Amino acid sequence: MIALNLADGINIIRSHLKTAPNAPGVYRMLNQHGDVLYVGKAKNIQKRVTSYTQVNRLNNRLQRMVSATKSMVFITTRTEAEALLLEASLIKRFKPHYNVLLKDDKSFPYILLRTDHKWAQITKHRGARKHKGYYYGPFANAGAVNRTLNTLQKVFQLRSCTDNTLETRHRACLLYQIKRCSAPCVDKVDDTEYGDMVEETRLFLEGKTSDIQKKFAASMQTASDEMEYEAAAVYRDRLNALTQIQSHQTIVNAMVDEADVIAAAKVGGQVGIQVFFFRAGQNWGHRAYFPRHDKSEDTASVLSAFITQFYDNKPAPRSILLSHKLDDQTLLAAALTERMERKVDVTVPVRGKKADTVKEAIRNAKEAIERKLAESANQTKLLEGIAEAFALDAPPDRxxxxxxxxxxxxxxxxxxxxxxxxxxxxxxxxxxxxxxxxxxxxxxxxxxxxxxxxxxxxxxxxxxxxxxxxxxxxxxxxxxxxxxxxxxxxxxxxxxxxxxxxxxxxxxxxxxxxxxxxxxxxxxxxxxxxxxxxxxxxxxxxxxxxxxxxxxxxxxxxxVKKSPLDGVPGIGPKRKRALLHHFGSAKAVIGADVRDIESVDGISKAIAQQIYDHFHE
Structure with a gap:
């Protein structure tokens, strides 16, 4: 039966060869339900697809895939680099059974220094970059961002509150009392001084910590010489806080200024991948990944598939340091360079501090996969115990x-x-x-x-x-x-x-x-x-x-956040805001007469009558 299905699958692939283009692009193999079995890229689609009809060259895994194939789809691209990027995007979209798949693909947190407001805001950020300002990251996790933000507030005292909170405050909040904010909301700081703090924050996050420290040390000495001891104490505390940040974010050799270090290790047939993030000469954490793959896949091919999917929705740094040489390494660098519109180097360091950093990442990858396998073994025992306790035919998979x-x-x-x-x-x-x-x-x-x-x-x-x-x-x-x-x-x-x-x-x-x-x-x-x-x-x-x-x-x-005004026909966010600013509350709007409602900017006589009638039928 397997041989018969394989023969059918090969015949189906041969029938699609008639329409397969002699061009770079991406091909998809589909099963009888239309589900995507596999997504592949090729410099020449027709030549690549032809290889699936040569039975003697197919391993067991590929034979199973061909046996299940009932249809194919082709998409051409201008270049092979474009095909590589499209392949990664389609794999993440369709999650094909026969592809290496990056399962955990959460977005990374960044620090955002907003500059689209008179008083710049510093905050944690995820997702699309909608605000004008400087984005620093990625950080490996939210905890690393929160620790850094907490200390940055101690040092530079920029506001972290929302624009609405800033504009509605009439007295300084608790953050000002505990010296975590300079309270621009109530004019506790002038434009020039606040602008200096913003610039100092930017310089620090770009790795120019020595310049900031020298400036603080000089200001502390000047204040002390002039017997302004309270001001000197402020600069002393800032210096201590800077030292605290540096102890959490180990300063590395300047050779690794902006880079991701990606290392893979294989234990028990499972590949684990560790990613270290270096920005502005600082280590901003690391994260472990365990992509889904067939045990027959070698470490380098899993690493290659991981990288293309990893950077599908993330900006690539200027340098990517790898633990293994990849067959498509040059193509990968070209594709990322094209996407980022600047040069991206993909290299495997063999000596020096970069190689030492990669070795450290490999060690972490190996330890992570060993922990993962230990947890999986324990999980297997638990599922076997559930099957026994509830008289199931086999341990449950779901x-x-x-x-x-x-x-x-x-x-x-x-x-x-x-x-x-x-x-x-x-x-x-x-x-x-x-x-x-x-x-x-x-x-x-x-x-x-x-x-x-x-x-x-x-x-x-x-x-x-x-x-x-x-x-x-x-x-x-x-x-x-x-x-x-x-x-x-x-x-x-x-x-x-x-x-x-x-x-x-x-x-x-x-x-x-x-x-x-x-x-x-x-x-x-x-x-x-x-x-x-x-x-x-x-x-x-x-x-x-x-x-x-x-x-x-x-x-x-x-x-709870819903307002009685939400249900009034013709009242959108702008008119709702105008009514609430004028009357102070929805309850006051409900109790107002038509003439009072009409006096609100943007509310015509007809709309005012409509609002009044809505609440006084």
């Missing part, structure tokens, strides 16, 4: 945990979290805003029915043959027999009878450690209070509880 949250029926939401062999799968979490208008407020059973009905109706529609890995092996429900019955009623109505369901309730006195487990057709049971499986199940339940409560609070907070 566990879905459900919980609901509301306050007396208001802002009701359901939450679903997902766990598997690699821990929590956060990009698979889902929230369900309860929509039914027939539910009695606080009906937990009804809420659970709605959540499961929506979840499995969609599954039956999108993955009816269960080939896409979207179906759970186990449902864990936060609740007792009532919730269990509600879930099974829903699943039976949908014709889903082969999914294992377990409800977990707090047990007597709602004490952790005395949880009771409910399974259809089986008596309620408990586990020993010191059983690692019980601890793991508690973690799963608590994560679902945390997610559901967080979603509920976010929805409740959004409702």
């Amino acid at each position: 566990i879905e945990i459900y919980d609901n949250s509301h306050i007396q029926g208001t802002n009701a939401v359901g939450g679903m979290v997902v766990a598997g062999p690699d821990g929590f799968i956060k990009n698979s979490y889902r929230k369900f805003n309860i929509k039914s208008e027939t539910l009695v407020p606080g009906d937990d059973f009804g809420m659970m029915r709605e959540v499961l009905q929506r979840r499995f109706s969609r599954l039956l529609k999108e993955d009816s043959d269960r080939e896409r890995g979207m179906w759970p092996d186990l449902l864990l429900i936060d609740g007792g027999k009532g919730q269990l019955s509600a879930v099974w009623e829903t699943l039976d109505e949908l014709g889903v009878g082969d999914v294992s369901v377990v409800a977990i309730s707090k047990g007597p006195d709602r004490n952790a450690g005395r949880e009771q487990f409910h399974i259809r057709g089986r008596s309620t049971f408990t586990m020993p209070h010191n059983d690692p499986i019980l601890y793991y199940l508690q973690r799963l339940r608590d994560e679902a509880h945390r997610f559901a409560i967080g979603t509920h609070r976010a929805r409740r907070k959004a409702d």
Whole structure:
């Protein structure tokens, strides 16, 4: 059967060779559902695709891929470098099964020094660069940014508050009292002095710390000579704070001024990658990655695929230092240079301080993958224990945990979290805003029915043959027999009878450690209070509880922010702002007469009457 499928796949690929272009570009292999199996780039698409028809040159993995291929799509590009960048973008979009895939691709935090306001603001920033100013980063994590910002406030005392807060303050805030802000909001500092602090901050973040230190030391000495001891103490404290920052951000050799060091190590068939960030001669942290790949992939090919995906949505530094020589290293440098519109060097240092830095990154990569494998082994044991405890046929690959949250029926939401062999799968979490208008407020059973009905109706529609890995092996429900019955009623109505369901309730006195487990057709049971499986199940339940409560609070907070003016026809943000500035509150608008409303800038007589009628039908 496998040979027959392989023959079919080769024939399908041959049929597409007739339309395959003799040009650089990207090709996609699709299965019978239209899902992307593989994304590849080529200098010549037709020649590259032809290689898939030569059976003797295909390893087992490629044979499986060709066997599943039912269609192909081609996209041409101007250059091979463009094809490389497009390939990375499509891999991240479609997440093909047969590609190396960067799974954790969160954006990095930056420090933003805004210059689009009279009083420049310093703050943490993620996402699109919408504000005019200077962006410094990336930092490896939010903690590194927060520590740096905290100390920068001590040293340079720039404002961190929003523009709205700045413009509405009438007296200095607590940050001024504890010497973390110079309080430009209430004129505690003049334009010139504040401008100097902004320039000093910029110079420091660009690595010119010695100039700042010399300036502070000279100012401290001058103040001391003139017996202005309070001013001298201020400069002394600033110098101490600068030293504190430098102790957290180790100054490295000037040869590594702006660079990312990317090192890979392979342990037990799994490649781990460590990325170190150096900017302005400072180490701004490092982060570990564990890309998904087939065990037959060599370390260099995994590293190459990782780099193209890593920089798909991030600016590349001027220098990238690697642990392994790549086959497409020159092409990669050309592609990143084209994207950044400035030269980007991609090199493998062999001696000197750069090579020492790469060796340190390799050591960190190896330690990270060893920790990851140890955690995976422990996770495997836990899943095997769950299979034994709940009489499952095999350890579950996908566990879905459900919980609901509301306050007396208001802002009701359901939450679903997902766990598997690699821990929590956060990009698979889902929230369900309860929509039914027939539910009695606080009906937990009804809420659970709605959540499961929506979840499995969609599954039956999108993955009816269960080939896409979207179906759970186990449902864990936060609740007792009532919730269990509600879930099974829903699943039976949908014709889903082969999914294992377990409800977990707090047990007597709602004490952790005395949880009771409910399974259809089986008596309620408990586990020993010191059983690692019980601890793991508690973690799963608590994560679902945390997610559901967080979603509920976010929805409740959004409702609290709503104004009665939001529902008035013809009132947009601009008129709403004008009304609130004029009257001070929505309540005052509701109590005003037509003539008072009409006196507001931008409100015509007709609009004023419309507002009045809305609240006085």
